[in-house]
Amino acid sequence: MKILDKSFYNIDALSLSKKLLGKVLVNQVNGKSLKGIIVETEAYIGAVDKASHAYGGRRTERTETLYGEPGIVYVYSIYGMYFCFNVICGEKDVAEGVLIRGLEPLEGFEEMSFNRFKKPYEELTKSQIKNLTNGPSKLCIAMNINKSNNKEKLIKENSLYIEDHDIEVLPSNIVETTRIGIDYAEEAVHFPWRFYIKDNPYVSKK
Incomplete structure (x- = not known):
């Protein structure tokens, strides 16, 4: 396995959304490794x-991270209590990013279980196991990702990064469809910019 470097992220959001499928998101927390295979992504292109x-070149304190270097983290809050994790990509000063929507847990099951449900993994119901990381805010809770990670670089020297485990995801196994929760976005509602691994149980919506 190897940690992805900055050059991996220096491509457009649509391409990166597909390339990230099968890669492994890692967060090192209190000496423990929390890992999950990326199984669902969404592309966002500001222009x-x-x-x-x-959109429309909006630059505020909140959105400035979107214009940063490829391979940095954009974490934003929703409903004042949850977080969403994004990877910035493409060229600096061009706002593009990829939202990570779903993970398949790979390592750190106990820690993820306590983070999400406050109990051991072996006590989870089948429904709770399925719901451990099958959504953008769920995976942030399970992986202990929050606003403190905003603007971090996804590199080895930091606790949060993405690895390549040589998991092959064939194009025929990638589903391309519309994104979720953007009813306000007019014609963008219909953009087929959500990608997921077919038949994976940790996809948020099929």
Whole structure:
């Protein structure tokens, strides 16, 4: 396995959304490794996308991270209590990013279980196991990702990064469909910019 470097992220959001499928998100917390295979992503492109926080060139304190270097983290809050984790990509000063929507737990099951449900993994119901990381805010809770991670670089020297485990995801196994929770985004609602691994149980919505 190897940690992905900055060059991996220096591509457009649509391409990266597909390339990230099968890669492994890692967060080192209190000496423990929390790992999950990325199984669902969404692309956001500020220049043309009314669902993007940076649509129309909007630059605020909140959205400035979107214009940063490829391979940095953009974490934003929703409903004042949950978080969503994004990977910035493409060229600096061009707002593009990929939302991680679903993970398949790989390592750190106990820690993820306590983070999400406050009890051991072996005590989880089948429904709770399925719901451990099958959504953008759920996976942030399980992986202990929060606003403190905003603007971090996804590199070895930091606790949060993405690894390549040589998991092959064939194009025929990638489903391309519309994104979720963006009803306000007019024509962008219909962009087929959500990608997921077919038949994976940790996809948020099929």
